[in-house]
Every structure is written in structure tokens, then in C-alpha cells.
Amino acid sequence: MRNLKRLLIFLGILLVLFGTAYLLRGPLLRAAGNFLIAEDEIKKVDAVFVLSGGAYERSREAANIYKSGFAPRIITTGKLESQVLKALGMRISDAELSKQALLSFEVPDSLITTLKEGTSTFEESEHILGFSEHANFNRIAVVTSKFHTRRARWVFRKKFKDSNIDVFITGADPENYDISRWWEYEESLIFVNNEYVKLLYYLWKY
Numbered sequence: 001m002r003n004l005k006r007l008l009i010f011l012g013i014l015l016v017l018f019g020t021a022y023l024l025r026g027p028l029l030r031a032a033g034n035f036l037i038a039e040d041e042i043k044k045v046d047a048v049f050v051l052s053g054g055a056y057e058r059s060r061e062a063a064n065i066y067k068s069g070f071a072p073r074i075i076t077t078g079k080l081e082s083q084v085l086k087a088l089g090m091r092i093s094d095a096e097l098s099k100q101a102l103l104s105f106e107v108p109d110s111l112i113t114t115l116k117e118g119t120s121t122f123e124e125s126e127h128i129l130g131f132s133e134h135a136n137f138n139r140i141a142v143v144t145s146k147f148h149t150r151r152a153r154w155v156f157r158k159k160f161k162d163s164n165i166d167v168f169i170t171g172a173d174p175e176n177y178d179i180s181r182w183w184e185y186e187e188s189l190i191f192v193n194n195e196y197v198k199l200l201y202y203l204w205k206y
Helices: 002-023 025-035 055-067 083-087 094-104 121-134 146-160 179-184 186-205
Strands: 047-050 074-077 112-115 139-145 166-172
Touching: 025 179, 025 186, 047 055, 055 074, 055 094, 055 139, 055 166, 074 094, 074 121, 094 112, 112 121, 121 139, 121 146, 139 146, 146 166, 146 179, 146 186, 179 186
Parallel strands: 047 074, 047 139, 074 112, 139 166
Antiparallel strands: none
């Protein structure tokens, strides 16, 4: 009888905890998404780099930075080719795809450089560091997706810590979902889930 009573108490506590979590699911999930967002205040830089992936939204943000007078040039990165475009017979790297997006946002072709290197955030940080040192940059901005900013900032700060180059990370607003309700969209559910897995992987490996 005593064991049954303890079991019922335990189940009751679990029920209360699960019920509370369900009622607070909105704020809890929103906080989980917000944790992944870690941006810097944009200042005047020598150049802005657009990381591969999310070419449209990231290029749009880079174009806004350029048009606001914070950067005189834009460098796009990424070695991988879009599988969708490859299926249509077009072999276009992420760097080239971002350049096309920038052109559609009326950024002059002469101010865009394609750095067709890097297949991951870590690899891109290495190539961007090398490019920046060769170009004698003092300050750069790096544009990525909002939910990618925490991992990107961690990677770039670690990579650039022994250089004399300041790095500012900024996130582009998503095109297809609302960040404040990310759990209601399949695309952002996958993005956030993958980002937490990648964040743990990067903390372990690098």
C-alpha cells in the first residue's frame, strides 16, 4: 500500500511537471531559439563576408549593410554546389549563388568578390582569415542566418583571436518563417535541431 502511494505521488509530480512544461511551451521554445542568436552591433568595416547557405536572405542582409554605408565591398564564400540547380543542369557554387542574389539587390558587380572555398563554418573561417590578412583588413562583418550566429561567433572569435582583425557577426532574418514561433514551421524545426547538434559537435571537436 505504501509503495502504491509513493507511485501515485511520483506520477502526480510527473503529471504536474509535464503539464507545466506544456503550458509554458511557448516561452521555453522561444528561449531555446533565442539562445542560438548571438549578434554583434555592426560598425564600419573593410568588407562584409556572406557565409554559404541561405543565399537569398544572407545576401539581402549583406546588401543592406553595404547600402547603409558600413562596408565598401562584399565577399561571398562557399565551395559546395546547389543540388537543386545541379539537377537543372547548372553547376553553381554557393559563393556564385550569393553573388547572383547580391546583384538582384542592386549591389554593383565590381564590389563583389567570390571566394569559392569552404564547405563548413569552420573551413570558411579559415579561408576568410587568410583572405582578410592578405587584404590587410582591420575589421570585417560576417553575415549568416539568425539561428547560426552563436556557433559562427564562437568559431570566428576562436579563429581570429591571434590576429589583429575585429570580427562582427550579424544574422539575417529568415525568409520562410517567424523566429518568434520557429517551432510551428518544419524548416525552422529542422534548422534549430541541427544547429544544437552542430553546436555540441563544434564544442567537442574544436
